Amino acid sequence: MARRLGRPKGGQALLTRDRILTTALRIVDDEGVAALSMRRLATELGVDPMAIYHHLSGKHALLVGLTEIVFQQLRLPPVDDTPWQEQVRTFARAYRSLTQTHPNLVLYLVTDAEARKNERVSMANELLYAALARAGLPPEMIVGAADLLVDYLNGFALGESSASTARASPRAELDIRLEEHYRPEQFPVMHRVLSSLSERDRAADIEAGLDIIVAGIEALARREL
Amino acid sequence: MARRLGRPKGGQALLTRDRILTTALRIVDDEGVAALSMRRLATELGVDPMAIYHHLSGKHALLVGLTEIVFQQLRLPPVDDTPWQEQVRTFARAYRSLTQTHPNLVLYLVTDAEARKNERVSMANELLYAALARAGLPPEMIVGAADLLVDYLNGFALGESSASTARASPRAELDIRLEEHYRPEQFPVMHRVLSSLSERDRAADIEAGLDIIVAGIEALARREL
DNA sequence: ACCTGAACACCGTTCAAGT
DNA sequence: ACCTGAACACCGTTCAAGT
Numbered sequence: 001m002a003r004r005l006g007r008p009k010g011g012q013a014l015l016t017r018d019r020i021l022t023t024a025l026r027i028v029d030d031e032g033v034a035a036l037s038m039r040r041l042a043t044e045l046g047v048d049p050m051a052i053y054h055h056l057s058g059k060h061a062l063l064v065g066l067t068e069i070v071f072q073q074l075r076l077p078p079v080d081d082t083p084w085q086e087q088v089r090t091f092a093r094a095y096r097s098l099t100q101t102h103p104n105l106v107l108y109l110v111t112d113a114e115a116r117k118n119e120r121v122s123m124a125n126e127l128l129y130a131a132l133a134r135a136g137l138p139p140e141m142i143v144g145a146a147d148l149l150v151d152y153l154n155g156f157a158l159g160e161s162s163a164s165t166a167r168a169s170p171r172a173e174l175d176i177r178l179e180e181h182y183r184p185e186q187f188p189v190m191h192r193v194l195s196s197l198s199e200r201d202r203a204a205d206i207e208a209g210l211d212i213i214v215a216g217i218e219a220l221a222r223r224e225l
Numbered sequence: 226m227a228r229r230l231g232r233p234k235g236g237q238a239l240l241t242r243d244r245i246l247t248t249a250l251r252i253v254d255d256e257g258v259a260a261l262s263m264r265r266l267a268t269e270l271g272v273d274p275m276a277i278y279h280h281l282s283g284k285h286a287l288l289v290g291l292t293e294i295v296f297q298q299l300r301l302p303p304v305d306d307t308p309w310q311e312q313v314r315t316f317a318r319a320y321r322s323l324t325q326t327h328p329n330l331v332l333y334l335v336t337d338a339e340a341r342k343n344e345r346v347s348m349a350n351e352l353l354y355a356a357l358a359r360a361g362l363p364p365e366m367i368v369g370a371a372d373l374l375v376d377y378l379n380g381f382a383l384g385e386s387s388a389s390t391a392r393a394s395p396r397a398e399l400d401i402r403l404e405e406h407y408r409p410e411q412f413p414v415m416h417r418v419l420s421s422l423s424e425r426d427r428a429a430d431i432e433a434g435l436d437i438i439v440a441g442i443e444a445l446a447r448r449e450l
Numbered sequence: 451a452c453c454t455g456a457a458c459a460c461c462g463t464t465c466a467a468g469t
Numbered sequence: 470a471c472c473t474g475a476a477c478a479c480c481g482t483t484c485a486a487g488t
Binding site: 239240272273274275276279280 | 470471472473474
């Protein structure tokens with residue numbers, strides 16, 4: 001196929017920031033961030049590598065752009081009067097579904113310092129703050145609880161993403177933990193706890209963590225009365 | 226200075242895995258992971274880049290080695306009968322001091338899937354599991370609570386490290402949040418909560434999160450009785 | 451305004467050779 | 470056994486030039 005020269009003629013696909021980001025996200029989702037190079041991306045787009053620099057200032061801007069379009073997917077119901085516990089869980093699940101959809105980008109999603117400037121993220125945070133306020137927490141505890149939840153979700157997302165890329169069968173993890181490392185003589189408690197679990201119990205999920213966080217907030221709110 | 230040729234003579238510093246890792250960790254701590262290249266590391270060590278491959282199989286092995294020697298620093302008191310709440314906090318603080326000492330390596334520390342194979346990490350986990358068992362949690366909740374705590378600590382560490390590298394003055398964050406983004410018309414709850422806080426209250430710390438987690442565990446343990 | 455193409459200064463790693 | 474040095478196949482990005 002012949003390379004286009006100069007500005008594209010009529011029917012051809014224009015190179016736009018959006019088309020660049022969409023293509024880049026597909027590469028990342030399919031093959032990981034390591035596979036995303038400016039040169040590779042240019043090939044995929046059918047342009048010279050330097051053409052990209054006209055729409056994005058560099059590779060860093062490209063990755064920030066990717067987190068941006070992913071965070072755009074974050075949709076939460078408006079603030080209303082459903083029980084605050086349910087709203088906290090809704091927030092968590094919405095955030096988790098984002099990181100679950102783009103496991104290869106998780107490292108950048110949880111690291112991106114600009115994320116809070118994203119409007120969708122701010123709207124989600126507003127919902128979370130409102131829920132925690134209705135739980136009866138004083139201001140400084142609201143911030144503490146929100147930070148706990150977000151940090152937990154980030155940590156969970158990281159674990160989930162590196163687990164899926166590093167391990168062949170996630171269901172075998174329990175056995176690996178037990179047989180290879182946690183010999184009863186050396187680690188009695190871990191061995192006892194883990195052997196008493198069936199695989200079913202061990203379904204790693206955010207719900208177990210959310211149960212504890214919600215119960216903790218309830219308890220601290222009661223003490224404030 | 227003249228390059229050494231062939232195997233080093235008597236008085237010269239031998240190239241060892243340990244010396245390589247120590248030097249690499251210094252580069253990472255001082256200048257970040259981006260500054261750590263095989264070639265740069267070799268220069269620092271006074272050898273040819275390829276000499277390193279004799280002691281470590283490649284760059285990935287180098288980074289895994291770095292997380293390994295950092296996790297070796299994790300020291301916790303043996304399992305005893307101090308209140309479980311205090312033990313959970315001790316675990317959290319010990320882990321946090323590790324990530325705080327090597328902020329530039331945090332991304333790799335929280336991502337390293339091999340970490341749990343580390344003996345020091347296992348010993349720390351044994352302490353944590355023992356504390357949670359004494360809290361009165363059933364086995365599946367022990368695992369859930371331990372995962373919550375570790376995920377939280379990983380997420381917290383990430384936030385702390387990217388905050389320190391991305392922001393000039395961490396104390397100014399509150400103002401930035403308020404004035405630039407959270408206009409009262411659009412985000413009433415966040416604006417109200419954040420403006421009622423003094424900088425003192427906002428000292429981002431793990432203790433606020435630990436308070437909630439501990440209270441949550443207490444509450445769930447009570448329900449199990 | 452938008453894209454090209456050569457060039458620069460880097461990478462990690464393979465492979466054959468030195469001592 | 471341990472280290473060297475050239476070479477290969479990549480990077481991101483600057484800069485001058487084309488249409």
